[in-house]
Amino acid sequence: MTARRSAAEIAHAVYEEPLPLAEFERQLAAMLADREDKESIAELIAWFRRRYPTVEARLAYARRHAKRSASGRGLPTA
């Protein structure tokens, strides 16, 4: 057995492991209060909607990125 964890295991722990309710609320409140982060997200959404103006194009984007991730060439997906 090895103590080293794969990238997938680390990503799972970071994104998928459930939090206690109080910690979930704490993280959510902190994130919603971060104005810089909100501006960055608003810009991302505006870009994505300009780049992929239709629902069909957005779903095709998600399919392409899932395929790229499955082949090991992209970020891990959730």
Next chain:
Amino acid sequence: MVVQADDFDDAGFFRALAKAGVRYLLLGRRALVALGAPVLTSDYDLWIELDDTEKLNAIARTFDLEPTCDPAEARARGRYVLEGPERVDVMVARAKSTADGVVLTFSDAYGRRTILSPDGIALAIPCIDDLITTKRWALRPKDVLDINFLDSLREAGP
């Protein structure tokens, strides 16, 4: 022949569900993507009306998606998977509650649903407030991120 994920006709799949009158809601990150959030995801999450399981499975088979169990077992378990060129997680439950006791019923969420691209793909998703409730079911760190996106999508408008 191995079918690749790119071969899955999701627009055709959702049009077929609408045409057949299957009562479904698209949940999870694909719903966020459809609304306009550039998040990554590898599967589809559907919440369906219990009585429409057979209709969904019949349509799914025409898209090479096979259910992992029969409808009776799916209803007993509360969820099952459609597997094929895509993976579709299907929730079959009349209601689900958050850790702090907020109950969301399928019929209420379906009644408040939004239809995206009504003249095209006709995709049924919960309203943003209900999507936020679904993101409080599992309390994962990624759900914090997704609620943040949903809050921004609400501010951005349609």
